[in-house]
Amino acid sequence: MNPLAAAARSGTRRGLVEFRQSFVTTTDIFAAVFPTVILLVVMIFMRGATIGQTGFSLGTMSLSSVLGMTVAFNGMVTVSQQLAVEREDGTLLRAKAIPNGMFGYLIGKIVLVACLSVVSVLALLIPGTFLFDGLALTSVGAWLTLIWVLALGLIATMPIGAVLGSMFENPRNVGIMMLPIMGLVAISGIFGPLGEMSGWMQVLGQLFPIYWLGLGMRSALLPDSMAAVEIGGSWRTLETIGVLGIWAVIGLIVAPMVMRRMARRESGASMTERREKALQRIT
Structure with a gap:
């Protein structure tokens, strides 16, 4: 079997086990x-x-937007937390020591986060269909849109999480990211139309994936008539694909470089030093 294929298969199994x-x-x-x-x-x-x-209903609209926010959180926060924790406990160092181990490690994380994202979306969507009126889930197109938004959203946000996780040697510091991420949620039209916010918030919110994930999910789950309250009066599907695609391309270029640099710096000595610092904080 091809070494990369073997590593991918091993990584897939690992991701499913971790899930x-x-x-x-x-x-x-x-x-x-x-x-x-x-x-x-x-x-x-x-x-x-x-x-x-x-x-x-604002609740129904927010439900759709929150699904997009959930995908973004899984892609960015979950990946960064996993990477920071496994960097400290030596998992990353062990993966580095195995031929194609880093490739298999990344495949495992992709599988894990994808499964967690699907479960998170379904955990909100299934009860939401009974609790909220107005969801347009009766067409095949709605489900196809939901699937491609979820997939493209993960591709766009997981590299961001990998870069952020590579920046923190101490997993306890990853929580610092929650403040700016929650700030982005506030200006991304998750709990209310972005068009009703001030101009600078609209511009800033549209620069980041969270807004476009929310918009994509709304286009999948809400009636077409609700596009009128969005910026430009439409779902802007091509723009959604374009912005998420740009984030995905940038992330897929930058994240491997950052992770390779981080992996080169990993050693038994550095891991031992981090453990000693952690023990000093505890004692």
């Missing part, structure tokens, strides 16, 4: 379920509000 292990303890299940429940409760309280003069 199963994500739901084997009460703590893991709680960590996965709690944010979903909180989001659903928040959007239930938003059901009575409407968007402008449309009479359409």
